[in-house]
Amino acid sequence: SIxxxxxxxxxxxxxxxxxxxxxxxxxxxxxxxxxGLGFNRTTTFGVAVVVLASLCIFIYFNVNxxxxxxxxSQPRIFDSPRRKFGGIVLARSPSRNTSNGNMTSAxxxxxxEGVRQGxxxxxxxxxxxxxxxxxxxxxxxxxxxxMAYTSANWxxxxxxxxxxxxxxxxxxxxxxxxxxxxGVPPLSVEAKVEFLLKLMENLKMDKVVLISPSMSGMYxxxxxxxxxxxxxxxxxxxxxxxxxxxxxxxxxxxxxxxxLVGSNDSGLGQASIKNLKVIKxxxxxxxADAGHPCYIEKPNDFHEIFFKFLSDLEK
Numbered sequence: 001s002i003x004x005x006x007x008x009x010x011x012x013x014x015x016x017x018x019x020x021x022x023x024x025x026x027x028x029x030x031x032x033x034x035x036g037l038g039f040n041r042t043t044t045f046g047v048a049v050v051v052l053a054s055l056c057i058f059i060y061f062n063v064n065x066x067x068x069x070x071x072x073s074q075p076r077i078f079d080s081p082r083r084k085f086g087g088i089v090l091a092r093s094p095s096r097n098t099s100n101g102n103m104t105s106a107x108x109x110x111x112x113e114g115v116r117q118g119x120x121x122x123x124x125x126x127x128x129x130x131x132x133x134x135x136x137x138x139x140x141x142x143x144x145x146x147m148a149y150t151s152a153n154w155x156x157x158x159x160x161x162x163x164x165x166x167x168x169x170x171x172x173x174x175x176x177x178x179x180x181x182x183g184v185p186p187l188s189v190e191a192k193v194e195f196l197l198k199l200m201e202n203l204k205m206d207k208v209v210l211i212s213p214s215m216s217g218m219y220x221x222x223x224x225x226x227x228x229x230x231x232x233x234x235x236x237x238x239x240x241x242x243x244x245x246x247x248x249x250x251x252x253x254x255x256x257x258x259x260l261v262g263s264n265d266s267g268l269g270q271a272s273i274k275n276l277k278v279i280k281x282x283x284x285x286x287x288a289d290a291g292h293p294c295y296i297e298k299p300n301d302f303h304e305i306f307f308k309f310l311s312d313l314e315k
Contacts, residue, residue, distance in 0.1 A: 115160045122198045128180035129173045129203070132160045137169035139232065139310055140205050142196075145172070146214030146293065150179030157299040159306075166307060171203055175216060192219045193226055200230065209233035209310065214268065214292065217241045228253045233313050235260055235306065238268040238292055242275035250279055257282035258309045260302075262294030269294075285309075 115132045130151050141163065143154045151172035154160050163170035174181035176195065187195065196219055200208060210231055212220035217239025224234055225245055234257040236242065259276050261269030263286050273284055287294040287301045295302040 115155065115164065120199070120202050122195055122202060125176055125184055125195070126182040127173060127176070127199065129171055130155055130160060131172075131203075132164040132168075132170040134164055134167050134169055138167045138314055139209060140169040140207070141171070141209040141211060141310075142200065142205060143170060143172035143211045144175060144213065144216030144220060145178070146216065147178075149213070149293070149296075150174050152179065153296060157296060157302075159295075159299075159303065162303060162307070166310070168310060171205065173199065175219065189218075189222050193222050195219065196223045197227060197230070206230070207232040209235065209313065211235040211237065211306075212239050213237035213295065215240055221245070224253065224255065225250055228255045231255045233257070233309065235309065236272055236276060237261070237295060238265050238272050240268060242268075242272040247278040250276075253279060254281055255279075256309075256313060258305075259284045260294065260305065261286055262290030262292060262297065263288050264291045265294065268292060 115130060117128070117130050120127050120129065128151070143151065143159070145151060145153060151174045154170070154172040160170055160172060176187065177183040200206070208231060210220055210224070210233070212235065214237065217236065218241055220234070220236065221239060221241045221244060224231065232255075234255050236257070237260045257276065257279050259273055259282055261273060261284070269292065276282060277284060285305045287298050287305070290297045290301070295306075
């Protein structure tokens with residue numbers, strides 16, 4: 001905002017022969033008085049004050065209107081469910097649950113049927129998660145996310161609600177330094193494994209189906225290698241780090257594994273097929289006409305394939 005302050009001092013002098021450019025008219029009566037278009041000092045000063053005040057008001061409203069127009073023309077990141085960044089669709093982070101002023105804590109609040117949001121502390125990291133709750137779930141799944149995404153995507157594409165409808169418990173988490181989870185310094189491989197282990201413990205999850213797209217392979221691949229006993233199924237979706245272990249180190253891990261890729265993903269998709277198909281209990285599913293985030297680009301195809309995999313795990 002711009003504020004105009006007019007300081008009036010009795011030292012201000014306005015020449016008697018000047019009044020906004022007008023010359024005083026001499027009297028024709030010979031009396032030497034002033035009349036007609038002439039202005040006296042009081043009138044001139046008053047007009048100057050009015051003009052200055054009007055100028056200040058004009059500038060004030062012009063600047064504020066300009067600021068409003070500029071603001072309105074900016075991208076409204078939180079006004080739409082998703083936004084694009086470099087050609088990649090990003091999910092917006094939803095508002096926190098403000099019904100009680102705080103976010104739900106997994107350690108203090110029971111789980112009613114539906115999809116809820118909450119936080120849980122894992123080694124002093126405040127971790128945000130979404131959960132679809134059911135009574136006596138047939139299976140439990142833990143959903144991770146890629147670098148350009150968050151747990152919100154699993155709700156946006158309908159996976160969380162479909163899990164509940166099928167009688168499965170689902171937890172989608174924002175990994176450290178992503179989404180609404182607390183930022184932390186880079187974690188070591190061991191710390192990433194320990195993070196998942198304690199997250200599952202704190203959320204009372206055992207024998208989960210682990211779904212891991214892209215970047216989250218930094219967590220899931222070493223976890224799969226070191227704690228297969230904690231998994232009932234594994235769904236790597238073109239993850240990174242699929243080449244971190246020798247074939248003989250992972251070939252005999254007895255966890256049902258579905259390697260999922262998009263047909264157009266010639267990078268991490270093809271690499272994950274090459275590196276993970278050595279797992280004896282694995283098979284490959286390819287979503288046609290989809291790229292790297294195939295589950296987001298073709299959610300219906302993803303759900304059909306994914307829920308068939310879960311159904312087979314129940315048998």
